[in-house]
Amino acid sequence: MNRAFLYNASANLITFVLMMLMSVCLTPYIVHTLGVEAFGLIHLTQNMINYLSVITASLSAVVVRFFSVAAHKGEMEKAQRYLASYFVSSFLLSISLFLLCLFVSHQLVEWLHVPVHLAKDTQTAFILGGLLFMLNFVMSGIGAAPFYANKLYVSSIGQAIQMFLRALMIVILFTWTTPAIWHIPLAAVIGSLAAMGIGIYYFKKLIPWFSFKWRHVSLSSSLTLVRSGVWHSFEQMGILLFLQIDLLMTNLLIGAEATGQYAAILQFPLLLRTLAGTLAVVFAPTITKFYSNQDKEGLIQYAANAIKWSGLFVAFPAALLGGLAGPLMLLWLGPAFEELKWLLMIHAAYLCLTLMFLPLTYVPTVFNRLKVPAVVTLILGVSNVLFAYGLTHLLQLGLYGIASAGAMVLLIKNIVFLPFYTARITNQKRTIFYKHTLVPLAGGLFIWGICAGIQAVYNVTSWWELFCIGGLCFILYMGYLYLFAGTKRERMQLMRKVKHAVSR
Structure with missing residues (x-):
């Protein structure tokens, strides 16, 4: 780095x-x-x-x-x-x-x-x-x-x-x-x-x-x-149909009060998306420079590493959000919102899986190959509206129908289409990017499991307890990153840099 x-x-x-x-x-x-x-x-x-x-x-x-x-x-x-x-x-x-x-x-x-x-x-x-x-x-x-x-x-x-x-x-x-x-x-x-x-x-x-x-x-x-x-x-139209249509459909299908409840719930998923977006854009200038220098091999390797590091950054807050959804909603907004913790868990689960692929969105941009992503995104956006209407209005699933529809569509777009299409326009194997997702996913499951295990034996009733659990999970996650995120050579380089910084 x-x-x-x-x-x-x-x-x-x-x-x-x-x-x-x-x-x-x-x-x-x-x-x-x-x-x-x-x-x-x-x-x-x-x-x-x-x-x-x-x-x-x-x-x-x-x-x-x-x-x-x-x-x-x-x-x-x-x-x-x-x-x-x-x-x-x-x-x-x-x-x-x-x-x-x-x-x-x-x-x-x-x-x-x-x-x-x-x-x-x-x-x-x-x-x-x-x-x-x-x-x-x-x-x-x-x-x-x-x-x-x-x-x-x-x-x-x-x-x-x-x-x-x-x-x-x-x-x-x-x-x-x-x-x-x-x-x-x-x-x-x-x-x-x-x-x-x-x-x-x-x-x-x-x-x-x-x-x-x-x-x-x-x-x-x-x-x-x-x-x-x-x-x-066209792509933006599709994105709006599966990322910013939730509140409009909630207002039209359920009502104003449900819109307010869902808007409050969406604050944390929105923050996760913002985190992933700000991390993804950090990789964009270098991806653009690799393309300008016609270094396709360097671009592919850099994009693959971007998936891994973006996933590692996002996995921890997403897992923490899902694992502590119950006490967080109770302490944050009060007992009236605690029952909506399952909505927060749905969002945390699928965002942990999908957001790590965001750095790949800049590859079709620099290659100026935008037609196919635009059409696919628009089709998926329309599908999200239809799924949300069916699950919410016809099956009477309420807010859970809207959240589930968004989860299905984003999983298809980011986990299936985006890595496949990026591999295609760069003439790589279709599965080249998936091996870099294993470490972030395992880290997310590790933290979510710790949170669930603590709540199984202990009732979290205060912000102080919530912060302590978060701090413990952070320490354990740092240990996980040191052991599994990098190679042995990268760990040795990191330790040398830390020692050098301390000595200075």
């Missing part, structure tokens, strides 16, 4: 820990302050706004790739055209989409199950959420600088500051004014503006050779991005 990787991974993990702590603290605070129904509407409206990413993904999903490949090849003029064209295109498109959000906000209450007393606040929250989405859309171009320079910890700094300001503003608004749903997206907008300022500063610092000039704005460059990214839009 080189220094850049360690910096990026460490920064992303620290950001994830901060995100987790803030989510753990803010979720019960918001639920008890605004109520379960209001909490569900906050996340439901933001999910609905995220559906606009079907349109924006055609630009934002590929601009970093095109810019980085061109810059690594020394084609600086070409790289500047891609980025300048993106900034202008994203700004114009953002204005159009924000006007669409204004129109939709007036129809929102008629489409959803929204209590009358929350109708106006929900509309305001939707408009502010639309503004937040547009800011993040434009900021995707700013993220090209740390990606190209392989200094993703810069983006992590911005995210950490954004999260801190968001949490601070929520507390201030709830304390100094009458708490309302729209305070949550307003706080997020304020945090996003601060992150944008930091991003612009480092953007100029990391790629000083870039300067925005109107002569670099090119319709042909924009069309190149759109043509390549159109399949990303």
Whole structure:
């Protein structure tokens, strides 16, 4: 592992820990302050706004790739055209989409199950959420600088500051004014503006050779991005249908209160997905560089190792979440939510299996082979909606039907399709990536078994006991990593580095 990787991974993990702590603290605070129904509407409206990413993904999903490949090849003029064209295109498109959000906000209450007393606040929250989405859309171009320079910890700094300001503003608004749903997206907008300022500063610092000039704005460059990214839009449509359709279906099929309960449950699976995503993106710059240098053998080996290390990072929190789901729900949100622990276990189990494959998603991107993943993802997304409707409405499984449908679809996509397709486009054996999953899976089962065994003989009733169990599991998992995660040579190198650090 080189220094850049360690910096990026460490920064992303620290950001994830901060995100987790803030989510753990803010979720019960918001639920008890605004109520379960209001909490569900906050996340439901933001999910609905995220559906606009079907349109924006055609630009934002590929601009970093095109810019980085061109810059690594020394084609600086070409790289500047891609980025300048993106900034202008994203700004114009953002204005159009924000006007669409204004129109939709007036129809929102008629489409959803929204209590009358929350109708106006929900509309305001939707408009502010639309503004937040547009800011993040434009900021995707700013993220090209740390990606190209392989200094993703810069983006992590911005995210950490954004999260801190968001949490601070929520507390201030709830304390100094009458708490309302729209305070949550307003706080997020304020945090996003601060992150944008930091991003612009480092953007100029990391790629000083870039300067925005109107002569670099090119319709042909924009069309190149759109043509390549159109399949990303189709893929994004499928992703939304099996990752961000849960709350909408819960609201339409079950009701507003169930939406709030499920939104609370989803906080931890969302954190796991965020952790896996931030880890996966750490590997992306090096994968892009291997491709730019036409080193396919190095790319395959690096991607395989990325699966193993990503899996090892994700397996521990996923297993801990599933193994301690019962006492966690009781202590976190109260007795009314304890019965939903099985939902948390379902999410923890399938995410432990599927999230380790996320680094492979960057391989079709750098090869610009996006058509097949897009079509498959869209088909699976539609299947998820049909499964969820059948299990929830026809078989009357409620929230468990929605969770089970998502689990089945994600298992098919990440465990079956993604490694097979990656092996195919790189001319490798179809099973080349699976052998790297054994150590993470065994580690996850090891930790889950310890948690289950402790609860079988001891009743966990306090946060202190929960933290002690987590600490014990962490120590045991570190021992497991030392013994099984690396080779004997890697363990010796690690010990030498530790001794050298201690001596210094």
